[in-house]
Amino acid sequence: MKFRKKLGGxxxxxxxxxxxxxxxxxxxxxxxxxxATTTGSSSSSSTNSVTYGGTxxxxxxxxxxxxxxxxxxxxxxxxxxxxCSSCHGDTASGTSRAPNLQGLGAATIDFWxxxxxxxxxxxxxxxxxxxxxxxxxxxxxxxxxxxSLAPGGPGIPQVNLxxxxxxxxxxxxxxxxxxxxTITGVGDALAGGVYAPSLYPATTTQIAExxxxxxxxxxxxxxxxLSNQQVADIVKYVKYLQHPNNAGGIGLGHVxxxxxxxxxxxxxxxxxxxxxxxxxxxxx
Amino acid sequence: xxxxxxxxLDERLGTAKFTRKSLNKIFPDHWSxxxxxIAMYSFFILLGTGVFLTLFFVPSSATTVYHGSxxxxxxxxxxxxxxxxxxxxxxxxxxxxxxxxxxxxANVFVAAIVVHLxxxxxxxxxxxxxxxxxxxxxxxxxxxxxEGFLGYSLPDDLISGTGIRIAYSIxxxxxxxxxxxxxxxxxxxxxxxKIIPRxxxxxxxxxxxxxxxxxxxxxxxxxxxxxxxxxxxxxTEKNVVGVAMWPAYAMQAGGFFFLTAxxxxxxxxxxxxxxxxxxxxxxxxxVSYAVQPDWYMGWLDGAMxxxxxxxxxxxxxxxxxxxxxxxxxxxxxxxxxxxxxxxxRKFTKDFGVHHLLENPRDNPWRTSVGVGxxxxxxxxxxxxxxxxxxxxxxxxxxxxxxxxxxxVLVIPPxxxxxxxxxxxxxxxxxxxGMPRKAMVVFRSKEGEYTAEESxxxxxxxxxxxxxxxxxxxxxxxxxxxHGEKELAETGExxxxxxxxxxxxxxxxxxxxxxxxGGSGVYQVPRGAPGAGGGLFSPRGPRSxxxxxxxxxxx
Numbered sequence: 152m153k154f155r156k157k158l159g160g161x162x163x164x165x166x167x168x169x170x171x172x173x174x175x176x177x178x179x180x181x182x183x184x185x186x187a188t189t190t191g192s193s194s195s196s197s198t199n200s201v202t203y204g205g206t207x208x209x210x211x212x213x214x215x216x217x218x219x220x221x222x223x224x225x226x227x228x229x230x231x232x233x234x235c236s237s238c239h240g241d242t243a244s245g246t247s248r249a250p251n252l253q254g255l256g257a258a259t260i261d262f263w264x265x266x267x268x269x270x271x272x273x274x275x276x277x278x279x280x281x282x283x284x285x286x287x288x289x290x291x292x293x294x295x296x297x298x299s300l301a302p303g304g305p306g307i308p309q310v311n312l313x314x315x316x317x318x319x320x321x322x323x324x325x326x327x328x329x330x331x332x333t334i335t336g337v338g339d340a341l342a343g344g345v346y347a348p349s350l351y352p353a354t355t356t357q358i359a360e361x362x363x364x365x366x367x368x369x370x371x372x373x374x375x376x377l378s379n380q381q382v383a384d385i386v387k388y389v390k391y392l393q394h395p396n397n398a399g400g401i402g403l404g405h406v407x408x409x410x411x412x413x414x415x416x417x418x419x420x421x422x423x424x425x426x427x428x429x430x431x432x433x434x435x
Numbered sequence: 436x437x438x439x440x441x442x443x444l445d446e447r448l449g450t451a452k453f454t455r456k457s458l459n460k461i462f463p464d465h466w467s468x469x470x471x472x473i474a475m476y477s478f479f480i481l482l483g484t485g486v487f488l489t490l491f492f493v494p495s496s497a498t499t500v501y502h503g504s505x506x507x508x509x510x511x512x513x514x515x516x517x518x519x520x521x522x523x524x525x526x527x528x529x530x531x532x533x534x535x536x537x538x539x540x541a542n543v544f545v546a547a548i549v550v551h552l553x554x555x556x557x558x559x560x561x562x563x564x565x566x567x568x569x570x571x572x573x574x575x576x577x578x579x580x581x582e583g584f585l586g587y588s589l590p591d592d593l594i595s596g597t598g599i600r601i602a603y604s605i606x607x608x609x610x611x612x613x614x615x616x617x618x619x620x621x622x623x624x625x626x627x628x629k630i631i632p633r634x635x636x637x638x639x640x641x642x643x644x645x646x647x648x649x650x651x652x653x654x655x656x657x658x659x660x661x662x663x664x665x666x667x668x669x670x671t672e673k674n675v676v677g678v679a680m681w682p683a684y685a686m687q688a689g690g691f692f693f694l695t696a697x698x699x700x701x702x703x704x705x706x707x708x709x710x711x712x713x714x715x716x717x718x719x720x721x722v723s724y725a726v727q728p729d730w731y732m733g734w735l736d737g738a739m740x741x742x743x744x745x746x747x748x749x750x751x752x753x754x755x756x757x758x759x760x761x762x763x764x765x766x767x768x769x770x771x772x773x774x775x776x777x778x779x780r781k782f783t784k785d786f787g788v789h790h791l792l793e794n795p796r797d798n799p800w801r802t803s804v805g806v807g808x809x810x811x812x813x814x815x816x817x818x819x820x821x822x823x824x825x826x827x828x829x830x831x832x833x834x835x836x837x838x839x840x841x842x843v844l845v846i847p848p849x850x851x852x853x854x855x856x857x858x859x860x861x862x863x864x865x866x867x868g869m870p871r872k873a874m875v876v877f878r879s880k881e882g883e884y885t886a887e888e889s890x891x892x893x894x895x896x897x898x899x900x901x902x903x904x905x906x907x908x909x910x911x912x913x914x915x916x917h918g919e920k921e922l923a924e925t926g927e928x929x930x931x932x933x934x935x936x937x938x939x940x941x942x943x944x945x946x947x948x949x950x951x952g953g954s955g956v957y958q959v960p961r962g963a964p965g966a967g968g969g970l971f972s973p974r975g976p977r978s979x980x981x982x983x984x985x986x987x988x989x
Contacts, residue, residue: 317506321715329723330723332724333725334713335723340825343831343832400535409819409823411708413730416542420473423694426694430469430690431466433466
């Protein structure tokens with residue numbers, strides 16, 4: 152047991168620290184709030200045209216489809232035979248292990264290989280994101296080869312964010328996407344080992360490809376469901392979610408009250424219990 | 436005439452006597468007695484920040500087109516409640532920090548109440564004569580949880596709106612009266628436009644007023660009954676050993692208030708909570724996956740996730756699944772909680788008055804019940820994050836769910852059994868609960884150290900003072916007077932044991948020869964009563980030998 156210090160040290164120090172920390176916390180905050188306000192007003196000045204991430208290209212088509220270079224088909228074929236044919240067959244017509252890829256279009260092929268999902272790490276579970284095995288030009292060569300085998304399916308969408316609306320994207324995202332990917336886009340587990348992945352690592356092209364082709368368990372949103380403009384709006388909002396307005400401090404991974412509860416109990420109450428232990432009596 | 440305002444008051448209201456008595460009120464000093472204080476101070480912060488929020492929040496479900504500074508929401512049709520919360524967060528100076536402090540304070544408030552309740556439970560502080568205060572405290576906990584849920588619901592964002600939807604369904608699930616109750620509460624079908632203003636009135640007026648009243652009663656009863664204390668030398672069922680209200684306890688409590696405010700301000704300023712701008716407005720056809728309530732509702736959420744989908748039909752009424760985990764479980768929980776002092780007495784037949792607390796090991800049976808019940812609710816609490824756990828650890832959600840269904844049945848009995856065995860073991864350990872012996876160390880003129888056990892009197896003196904960080908000392912005359920007055924009024928003996936200023940003189944230096952037959956007892960300096968002493972050495976004079984404080988000892 153420690154002998155208690157003099158009353159002076161025991162009381163004045165906590166009081167002084169408490170006051171200092173309160174004032175400090177407030178001062179920190181008022182700066183944070185001021186910064187938030189500034190950010191808010193600066194973005195509000197450009198709000199009515201709803202522009203997020205630059206105005207370049209406003210007015211052009213929201214989505215254009217990439218033209219693939221036919222001269223890369225030969226390279227694409229080589230790469231396909233090396234990396235994909237053992238399951239999908241030499242001409243991508245499918246085997247007992249994997250589906251037919253002919254006629255799916257370049258967007259589907261590009262999404263699966265550019266996100267690293269293909270080649271599969273483990274065919275028994277949901278395909279996981281990993282670094283792509285190919286360079287971008289190799290990916291495009293494979294896309295060119297597979298899409299040259301049969302017509303059909305969407306091409307690789309290139310999103311013109313300048314022509315997209317952030318606030319329209321929020322409305323479409325919360326209606327169509329949040330039910331699985333969560334409203335913050337962080338993703339979550341669904342039933343039976345299936346999960347909706349986090350949207351944070353996705354590129355603009357990959358987001359649009361996913362919406363248009365519906366990889367895995369995800370629904371496919373054809374142009375009858377979502378127009379190219381709407382897809383571009385969603386892409387713009389997802390890109391925003393990757394770097395959202397984080398006013399108010401550390402974002403805690405955007406998983407909501409679970410993380411907040413742990414911080415409140417462990418850090419909030421925990422530090423106060425330690426403080427109480429510090430200034431209160433102990434053994435007896 | 437030197438006529439002071441304080442005299443004015445005293446001559447009319449007779450405040451001096453009360454104030455003098457109050458300032459000399461003794462509070463046992465132990466850190467575990469400060470857990471309730473954390474809750475109380477959080478409550479004060481909640482009131483302060485809450486008043487600020489009411490200045491800007493618009494409690495209305497009426498819609499408006501948002502054209503504020505948060506660009507992604509521009510042009511959306513939202514409720515005024517949601518729009519005003521966005522404005523509060525982005526356009527009101529210090530609005531966001533106030534909102535976040537309010538929310539963090541709510542989380543810490545309920546957490547502190549729960550930990551305080553656990554302290555009271557495991558030390559048996561609820562026993563006679565404190566059963567009424569146990570009831571008051573339980574009511575405060577229920578109200579705090581309800582109040583938290585209402586506040587969480589007010590911004591009308593997508594997540595909290597989903598919570599209100601669940602609350603509506605839970606109300607509907609109550610047999611016979613459910614649909615009437617829900618219709619009454621919501622003013623018709625969900626969502627309607629009445630629920631936000633109604634929640635607002637309940638949240639800012641009704642429940643805070645009830646809580647303030649109950650908190651006052653909680654404190655007044657504690658004041659009247661005097662605080663419990665842990666067993667220790669000099670502590671009996673008839674006395675209270677501790678520090679006086681003024682200045683020691685008041686300074687400590689005041690300091691602790693500022694510490695609480697500091698932690699909450701720091702959290703409010705540095706850690707984001709409930710970023711409703713990312714959630715968007717609540718629109719009934721929209722839903723976000725991974726919706727959780729705030730932590731204190733987590734056990735209910737977990738229970739709803741784990742409970743199998745059983746529906747029972749009888750007498751022409753169907754009892755929906757949700758009734759069991761969301762209505763029956765909390766009913767049983769709070770029913771048993773409030774009845775616990777009587778339940779325990781039924782078994783122990785202990786009708787005596789208790790002011791001395793028990794160490795949890797002293798009562799293995801109660802400790803084991805407490806740990807088992809706690810384990811049950813902890814498993815339910817963690818079950819409310821099945822989806823987050825499944826996603827974080829890359830396992831199937833169904834696997835996590837079934838694991839929790841097993842754990843919720845298996846863990847509590849195991850925890851209770853282990854707690855019982857540990858408590859029994861600890862109780863039977865040699866010297867368990869015995870006060871440690873004070874040793875007195877002497878240094879002779881030549882520098883030789885000798886140690887010896889003190890005699891019981893010194894030991895008692897040291898022990899007592901070690902607790903309070905005080906110097907062994909006789910009661911100052913003044914203190915005696917107050918003490919005797921209190922005695923005369925209450926008819927109890929030894930109401931005050933004054934602990935006196937701080938010196939930890941376990942190591943005493945001996946100049947010259949040791950006293951013959953010296954136990955060293957009287958080497959410990961005793962300050963002269965009434966001499967010296969300022970604001971921060973109020974309980975008696977400093978010894979002339981202050982410079983020799985060794986700090987730590989025993």
